[in-house]
Amino acid sequence: MAKLVGYANFKRSNPMTDRFDMRAFHHVEFLCGDAQTTAARWSYALGMPLVARSDLSTGNTRFASHVIGSGSIRFVFTAPTSSSDALDDAHPSVTTTPRAMREYVARHGLSAVAVAIHVEDAREAFERAVAGGAKPAMPPRTTPADGGCVVSEVLLHADGDALLRFVSGASADGATGFLPGYAPTGAALDETYGFVRLDHVVSNVAQLLPAVDYLIKAVGLHQFAEFTAEDVGTPFSGLNSMVLASNNESVLLPLNEPTTGSARKSQIQTYLEQHDGPGVQHIAIKTDDIFATAELCDELGILADRDDQGVLLQIFTKPIGDRATLFLEVIQRIGCDEGGAVEQKGGCGGFGKGNFHELFRAIEELETRAGINTAASPPRPSAGA
Template identity: 30%
Template sequence: MEIRSIDHVEMFVEDAEETAGQLCDSFGFTLAGRGGAGTGLRDCESVLLRQNDIALLLTTATHGDHRAAEYVKRHGDGVGVIGIGVDDAHSAFAEAVERGAVPTAPPEEFGPAGACVTFASVTGFGDVEHRFVSRDNPEGPFAPVIQETGPRESGGILKRVDHFAVCVPAGELNETVRRYWEVFGLSQTFEERIVVGSQAMDSKVVQNDSETVTFTVIEPDTTRASGQIDAFVESHGGAGVQHVAFLTDDITTAVRTSAERGVRFLTTPPSYYEMLPARLGQIGVPVDELSALHILADRDPSGIMLQIFTESTHPRRTLFWELIDRRGAHTFGSNNIQALYEAVERQQAAETARLV
């Protein structure tokens, strides 16, 4: 199968309207459509948000039989479906099942010839499905079951989904990566072991050939002290998406704009920025500006990467977001992982102190 892109991300949430309002207010998403019983959706209501090449579908169950109801009960709000753009959803589905994927929804076509959209789903990791999507018209409506509000708007600070960070229980990393290779044809492109104090974790990256579909899969090392990956798996109730990274081509503007809208980002101590010039050389953005905005920086053989992570507002402190600006770099900020996890530790410690 030829995997082309991330077509959309479907989140299962307790209140789709409330979540949509938060994402529009925080990151500038546009309300693009709604679906419910009147449009053909069964046992749920959905809100479609768009920004450039990002499509977020927020779904709330209206009946206990809908999969979103059980998902939210087990995990809280989170990513339940990752829509993967392919040339032919029928053949991609058949090929994936032949290679060992468990089918969850057979191919279903929506709309007339020339404007047809086909969905077909198989299991991914944990309770997350992968939905193959093929479209006669890539610029056409999301699907007839979503009543769209008008033509797509261009602009916005976020461009597309860059990658998903996936946490899996200890012992499942290699099997998850193997499955992505055997079933979906994704290749492992990167791996590393990360040690933060007494904690440790292992990660591997799988991607399609064009690097438009990327999963960073992380498992905890249970021979070391329990850490944030262990905490995610326990709080989330198994494997799941820890964060979604959105690509931007101007991270300083994106961070300022989002912060003005109320987004809270993880902070980084001044000592991190004191070492940047010696570690990276010329970055292209003044270090004082990076420090003021708490933006992390790293370099690989291809270029510079700038990134920042939001605080988690999830009641279970699981899901959060990343903004990433790739200036030639293809990797994932290995040298920033320790800074990230130390920042999360500070956030958790501050929250604990407020509760005491």
């Protein structure tokens, strides 16, 4: 089992242990109550145009799904428009029935239902992940047209309902806007605000080490970084965190757990309560010029940190929806580009202990003002204790 040793004692290495070929993040899908409205809000705020859709205008009477994008980023917003409990073969990438969508939104609110990874072979990825202990969610589904797109899914967390989705096939490269079953809008992906790709996707779980072991055994990810309450916490609350990475370190999946016995609830605990279980806490989107992206950088307070490989610049939004759960991060990594000859190395600049502490402190202050982090009773010990 993985073991926490703290930021100062952790030694980064890459044992190249992926169980199958993982290329990069492909998309993140969110379930919500109204896909068109939610997508329009995010499109306006992030400068990402609508690139594909599946709804009444395309003959889909079961659900509405709108895709916005910039660079290689694809955010998918889906809402049920029927109560059907059957899947639709015309949409292989949508593997949740409308009835299950309703139940998911009722439980979690606006939430990331699936983190999708572009893999060499989604069928092989599913088989090897399940053989490694992953809990299966959807066996491979294939669309013969458009290059034979294959989609499969396992649970992202063994005790949760979010999905780790595998996507492969010629039509999975986004050339037509998105996957089969979606109508492209023809919008240009000109990176209006400078967003180029997804950097990392962070989950909150009740117990860190079992969640880490689950993903390491199922997918083969390796430990990239870690932090404890002593590294990033405040005098009032804390967390433990591990960052997992693929061989090419382009797929970065950090996980956080709450620590206990403090004057206030850990913000990870308040997330678990607000979200009603484990799930995606925040998504980092990469820019090559955070100052141009944020513009009001002095007022917004861009955080800077570095490690032996490069510099890390970050800024975070407040919670996006009605619940104190999901938020976004804008990130720039400087260095590790080998003189600009090749694409920058994944994870360049690490994860910034100082930045992490400032984020934790800011969220703690927000939750204290909202009155949702009072430690009412002593919780059970954490997995990292």
